Every structure is written in C-alpha cells, then in structure tokens.
Amino acid sequence: MSFKFNKENEEKFQKLLRRYPKIDSLMLPCLWMIQHQEGWISPETMEYLAEKLNKSPMDVYSVASFYTMFHLKPVGKYNIQVCKTLSCMLRGSEDIKKHIEKRLKIKAGESTQDMKFTITEVECLGSCGTAPCVCINDDYIQNTTPQMIDEILDGLNRWSN
Amino acid sequence: MIKKIVSKNFDIKDSHILKIAKENGRYSSLEKLFSLSPQEAVEIVDKSGLRGKGGGGAPTGAKWKLIPTNGDKPTYLIVNADESEPGTFKDRQILEFDPHLLIEGIICSSYAIKSNHAYIYIRGEYVFWAKRLQTAIDEAYEAGILGESVLGHDYKLDVTLHRGAGAYICGEKSALVESLEGKRGHPRLKPKQKEPEWFFDYPSVVNNVETISSVPYIIKEGFEAYRAFGTEKNPGTMLFGLSGHIQNPGVYELEFGTNMLEFINKIGGGVKDGKKLKALIPGGSSCHVLKADELEGITLDYESLRAHGSSLGTGGMIVMDETVSMPHVVKNLFEFYHHESCGQCTPCREGVSWSDKLMGKILDGQGTKKDLDTLLSLSFLLNGKTICVFAPSVAYIIDSYIGKFKDEFYSLVK
C-alpha cells in the first residue's frame, strides 16, 4: 500500500487523538484529511484508514459513502455546487443552474472532459437569505446572478491556463 | 419589536476579533459565573425559561438537570452548528459576527453541567465559518480564556471543532452524536424516559448555537432580566430569518410574541416587488404551510403557531408570492427529503421516495386522481411510525399543502 498521511496530516492525527475519548471519533476528521491530501477518497486510502482506526475497510466505506461531501470518485478541480432547495428556487436557482450548464456544456452531475469543472446540485446551503447561493469548492457565492457566474468562470479559466 | 441580546454586536466592525469582542462586553459574564456554583448556574438558566432554538423549543434548564452531578464520569457539551433546515441561516450569523459570544456561552454552559470538554459540530459546507470560529477558539486559548485554567480559575475547559460532511439528518441530536462517534448519522431510538444524550458512555447535552449564545446574558444580568422580554411561556428573544419572496431578506432578533404580519411588513418590507402574499412557511421547511389569510393575529411564539396549526420551528420563514405553484414547491421539498432520508426506517425510505416519484409523475401530466389519493395515504404511513420526526415532517407537507391548495393539485390530474 502506498498511501500514507503526509507529515502535516500525521501530526494533526496525533494531536486529534488526544482530543476525543475514543479513537472512533477520528473517522470524519481523517476522511477530510484524506480528501484534502488526495482530492478524493479511493479504496486504497480507506484501507489505510481502516488499519489506522482499527476498523474494517467496509466500516470506513459505509461511513464515507453516507456523507455527500466525501468524493468516492475524482471530481473536477472546481466543484460548482448549486443550491436547489426552496428559498433558492424561489429566487431563481434553476436559471443559474441552466446558465452554468450552458457555459460549461455539461449537465449537473457531470464533469468537463479536462476535469476542470464539475457541476453538482446540492440541498440548502444555509444561505437562504442571500439566495440564490452557489458554492465553488469552499467558497460561497451569494445573491448569485448570471453575470457573476460569467466573471468567476472567466477568472478561473484565465488562472489555470 | 427588534431586541438585540444575541445580535448586539453583529453590526460592530471586526467584532469577531477578541480585542474588539472584549471591548464590547464579551466574556464579561465570567466573573459572575465563577462566583456561582455549577448548580446555581443551572438554576438561573432554568428559571430564565430559556428554550432551545434548534427547532424543538425544549427547556434548556430541564435538559441540563438530566446530567448526573456526582462527577463519576466525564460529561460533555455538544454544540449543534449543523444548521441545515431549509430556510434557516441564523447560527452562521453568530459564527460570523460574534464567535466569542458562542465561546463565552460554551464556558458558562460547560461550567454549569461540569463538563471539561465541549465539541462544536459544524456542517461541512460552512468552511468560512469553521475557519472563523477556529481562529476565535485559538485566540481564546492564547489569552487563557480556554485551556487548563479558565482565566486563572480552578476550571479546565477544552473546545474542539468537529466538521460534518454533508448530511441534513446529522442536525438531529442523536444522529449528530452518532456522527461524532465516527459513524453514519443514524438517529437513535428515543428512550422511554427523559435521559441525557450518550456520547459513547458519557452523559452529554446537545444544544443549538443560538441557545448556548443566549446563556451569557442570562448569567450576567440574571433570569429576571431575560424574562422581561418575550412572553410568560416564551421568555426572551429569538433570531428570525426571512427568505424567499421578501423585500428585505435577513436575520432579525425579535422578542417572542411579536406580531408576525407586522414583522413581515414593517421590517421585512413586505412581499418582494409589491406582489401579493400567497403562503408562508413559518420555521423551516418541516412545518405546516400557512396560507396568507391564516396569518392574521399570529404572534411569534410556540403556542400561537401551534394554535394556528403550524409550528415555530427554527424561526426561518420562507415567503411565497402569488406566482408560486404549490405542486412545484411540494416537488422541491420532496426532492430534499428524498435525498436526505437516512434510510433506516422502511416507511421513511420507501415512503419519501415514492411520494417524490408520484409528484414527479403528476407534474409531468401523467398523474391520476388515484395518485393523489395514494399520496395522501402515504402521509398516514409516514406519520408516527419511524425512529425520528423526519418522516412525520413529510407527512405534514403532504397534508398541509394538498389540504390547503387542493384545486392546484387536482387540476393537474386526470
């Protein structure tokens, strides 16, 4: 097995061990660390984690697959998450989604061929008062308009070229 | 109408930074706190009548009293920052503008229940807010406000921030604890008698961010001061949210007992673009919808909303104008619940997915009267037969929307 926590994550792991009554609680924090390190959570990394936490790989898979933010397959470099729940729907999230789909020429749930962008439809992001809300990787875009989307996508394209 | 207790510092520039927070009263309740015994602190909170702000309105003092006081086992405070009920975005205001208020509340509450370690479970999407809160926690450690000896007193307190990873159901308190134990977020069966939550084998309390943030005022100013606001059964204030078709969306702290329509029209600025109000969901998507003509006389407190056939919930109101199609709203909500069911109980797992499919068929113009009857009968299947109240919420949606906007639904079917 070749996957290992990098130094920073290993140190974090050792620190976290002291902050919970049982090692079991480290499951979610460790899955986050793996995802940050690798971009997604592969079967190999789950085996690694299982050994570290004294669990079976199936236990780890069972937990990882329960939570929508853990990627069990690779996603685009920029994961564009469009909130589709009620308050955002009332404020035009459907139009925002269509606009992004048109610009990237893919549908929600798909990634661009170069794996630069993924569009994901998500449920309420807790930003209903500034709807419609879109979240690109970790960053919230609020009161989103098609113009804002254009500016951001243009920027991201320019950057990574 | 507006009464700022929890939101007092929201408009102050840089109020999230320790220095500014302290200049504006943060941590000033601790002197009083440490002059009290833990039992006395519990008693004050109990007498204040503080009710949980996470949606249920359970009395906080009574909950704390379930924790055994003999000190045999460690106890834990677990703060619920999962905030994912559609229409709800209030706790994040506290995390963004006054994280030190939450930490101060955690110190007061942990001291009261004799806990030396508190966990804050924050929804995974709140990355910005988790960073802001972690920075505040680090500042507090650095300043000796957290750690081995809180401000030099004989009291040790650690605070650990724990990130969720995208699952609405983890806001339910027992699912949250399961998740904190590193498992899938499956709600637990409710015990026969009232019990603490059990984090592994340790008695614990789960409270919402806003509940905990209300505690410093009560400790510092006393329970009478808190009771001076609100109503007899609903003392104090709550953060109410406005979203959807409203002119001024946002979060506003109001005294309990405020007239709902007055709030919507005066502070909310009425329905967006001068349109007419059609319906409103009072406290997050899991409560019964109210028609515009049902709002007359409603005041914002648990009893009034119950008397009017809905509930106060999280106080996150979703406003819908005259152009909104109710069948589409129901489909939108079904998709949410379909996606978020934890899948443990058959009636919920199957019933919610079936409801979603039926509604899709009806909106596609393929539905029959019988499909609507089936949908209405699914409400019976979903209500009262499951581990948690997630499934009953879906039953409320079926009953209240189809019941109140019958024609809109029946006109779609053959």
Ligand SMILES: Cc1cc2nc3c(=O)[nH]c(=O)nc-3n(C[C@H](O)[C@H](O)[C@H](O)COP(=O)(O)O)c2cc1C
């Ligand atoms: C399906 C479901 C979702 C919930 N989501 C949340 C939530 O996101 N945040 C929250 O504080 N409480 C939520 N609750 C309520 C909690 O179970 C619990 O009652 C609350 O955190 C207790 O704190 P309080 O008494 O301070 O309100 C939810 C309950 C249910 C049934």
Ligand code: SF4
């Ligand atoms: S009612 Fe639904 S969400 Fe609640 S425990 Fe059962 S399956 Fe899970």
Ligand code: FES
């Ligand atoms: S409905 Fe989109 S953020 Fe709440």
